[in-house]
Amino acid sequence: MLQAIGLTSMPRRDRPPAVDDLTFEAPPGSVTALLGPAGAGKTTALRLMLELEPGRGITYFRGRPLHRIAHPPREVGVLFGDIPGHPSRTLRGHLRMLCAAAGVPASRADDLTRAVGLTGLERRRLGTLPIGADRRLGLAAALLGAPHTLLLDEPGAGLSVSESAWLHELLRAHAADGGTVLYTTEDAKGAARNADRVVTLAGGRLVADQGATEFARTRLRPRVAVRTPQAARLAAAVTQEARAARRPVEVVAEGGSRLSVYGSDCAAVGDTAFRHGVPIHRLAAETGDTGPAASSPEGNMSGGATGAVSSGAVPPPAVPAPRDAADGGSGRVRRPARSPLRPLRYxxxxxxxxxxxxxxxxxxxxxxxxxxxxxxxxxRAALPAVLAGWPAISPLPPAALGAGLLGAFSFGEEYRYPALTSGRGAVPRRPGLLFAKLAVAAVVALVLGAAVVVADLEALRFVYGAELIAVPRNWPTLCASWLGLLVGCAWAGVLGAGVFRAAAAGVAAVLAVPVAFVPLLQKALTGPSVRSAAGLPARLREFAGPQWSPAADRWLSGGLRVLGQPAGVALSLTLTGLLCAYVLTGLRRKARW
Structure with a gap:
């Protein structure tokens, strides 16, 4: 059971709210259509239900609001428009990644691929999928957690007749298994044919909440859809001829150059336009929802018409208030946890x-x-610079740039292709996802650094011989500096992209260290008044109390020497600043809600 109570979006500047005091319910075991023209507030209503939009009211999914559900993907499956995955990712890889986010086994991806009819397309890239396959993939993603409720925004948009029939058969099968299905549509005739209940919206408010049979009987009428640049002139001509012939014809202005003529046919309207010299751009017979405009004084332009069909509106259902219904009256929306349930695997x-x-x-x-x-x-170059492939004219070696770029992609791709969030909301900023990205970026940087040194060493030995390569005595310190530089650049890329929501910003944060910060710190740290921290390990040992081995002294001294270098200080300060900015931007976004 889905129960929406008093959903109201935040009012826009000089305009009423997109959704105003919307209350209805979608019972289990049935398909409910949320019907309305473009701009009626259907998508906003879904976003309010999912707590992706600020506003008032609350939605209960089987008696619980979304922020009280431990694992939302296992309760609610969502499809909003196109699949926002990376276009170069394979269909199978995308679903398996979402399996990790939903906390379900990876085998679930293969099962749903077969269930939605995508067998044979597992290795196709998302960017090459036709719209029918893309919509099937979206349904598979919505069904990954085996949810009880499906919320779908215009799921049949752009589909062929056969694909649309398949879609509604799948939704009907989900409802037959006891699930709840709510989808938005602009097609009144299709809603009457495919849904069990039809909830009609106009201007963000509830117009009618009816069974499909009652909706078809009270709100659907044949009409002639007309588009002409002289809509007012044609409307007056049709109205005048209807009065003269005493025929019950009703003309409704749909806005701009569109008219809806009720009680007539295409031939009669076309003849009237021809007699009065009115050009016609479109003339078609349709069956559509009468809507509130048909009964409004502003929309009724007929003289001898019978009047609008009753809207059939019924009072909002009597919804029992669960124990924590008071959460909906505060005006504050607490967002549910949308971090991947298995962030490292994701x-x-x-x-x-x-x-x-x-x-x-x-x-x-x-x-x-x-x-x-x-x-x-x-x-002439020193051996460490040779092995790192780091010429003096370059601010960073290729490995550090590559590590920073891969780190920047970690958040940059999330914002560009937000596969994690069902309503295209902000990327989850919970600690689990951040730590997973930092850990994976660090491991990739370490592996990349070791691979670069090994590849360069073998290339030098092969071309110039092994006798030219002498291992320096301070190789542990050099290795620590090298790996620390790569990990720091990778983390700078991750945090920079997370703060500024773009991979380019992450790369800029990486380049800012050698280009801007290191020269300044070199001047500050090489002056005559700079003191040495050579005795810090011994003082730390005295302060800590327990004694540690001389080997630990050497490791600590080496680490302090690495951090004391200008590049190490610059990286440390950069990472600290980016981490603080990441936390502060996350807190500021939470405060808005």
Whole structure:
């Protein structure tokens, strides 16, 4: 049972709210259509039910509001428009990634692929799917958590007749299993044919809440849809001839150049337009919802018409108030948890499911090897710079840029292709998702750094021979600096993209460290009054009390030397600032709700 009580969106500037005091229910075991023309508030109503839109009122899903449901994807399946997945991701990879987000086994993706008729398209890229397959994929994504309730926004838009019939058969099967189905549509005739109940909206308010049979009997009438640049002139001519012939004809202005003529046919309207020299751009016989405009004084332009059919409106259903119904009166919406239930698995599949990841890794390895060979040929560059492929003119080595780019993609792709959020709301900013992205970015950076050093070393040995490569004595410190640089760049990319909602901002945050911060810190840290922290490990040991081994002293000293370098200080300050900005922007967005 879905119960919507008093849904009201925030009023817009100088305009009434898109949804105003909407109350209705969608019973289980049936299909309910939310009917209305474009701009009637159907999509806003769904967003209010899902707590994606600020406003008043509350929606109960089997007696619980969404923010009281531990795992929303397992209670409510949602389809809003097109699938917002990465166009280069495969169909199977996209569903398996969403399985991790919903906390269901990956085998569920294969089961639903067969259930919605997508067998054989598992390896097709999302960007190459036809609209019918795209809509089937959206239904599969909505059904991943085996939800009781389905909320679908215009699910049949753009589908062929056969695909639309298949869609409604699937919705009917879900309802037959005891589920609740609510979908929006502008097609009144289709709503009467495919739904059990029809809830009609106009101007954001409830017009009628009826069974499909009653709706068809009271609100559907044959009409002639006309589009002409001289709508007012044609309306007056049709009205005048209807009066003269004493025929019950009603003309309703639909806005702009459109008219709806009730009680006539295409031939009669076309003859009238021809006699009065009115051009016609469209003339078609339809069966449509009378709507509130048919009974309003402003919309009724007929003289001898019989009048509008009664709207058939019924009072809102008597909805019992559950125990926590008072939550709906505060005007504040508490958003449910939408972080992936298995964030680490989700992030791994997100990273490995797009071709950009192997392309970036391959490009980094090729550029690093080429630069290492060029630097090694000259013989003047230091061995660490040669192995890193880091010429003096470059602000960062290719591996650091690649790690930062992959880190920036982690949040950049979420905002560009928001697959996690069913209503295209903001990307979840819970700690679990952030920690998963930071952990995966760090592991990728470490692997990339080791692969670059090994590839460059083997290339140098193959081209110039092993005798030219001597291992420096301070190699542990160099390795720590190298890996710390890569991890820091990767984290800067993650946090920069998370704060500014774009992958380009993450890359800019990575480049800001060597270009802007390091030169300033070099001047600040190399002055004559700068003191040394050489005795800090011993002082820390005295302060902590317990004694540790000399090896721990060496590791701590090495770590402090790495962090004390200008690049280390700059990275630390950058990461601290980005993390604080990430937390503050998240708190500010929560305060708005």
């Amino acid at each position: 992030e791994i599949r997100r990273l490995l499911g797009v071709p950009s990841t192997p392309l970036v890794v391959a490009a980094v390895l090729l550029v690093s090897v080429a630069l290492a060979l060029l630097l090694g040929r000259g013989g």
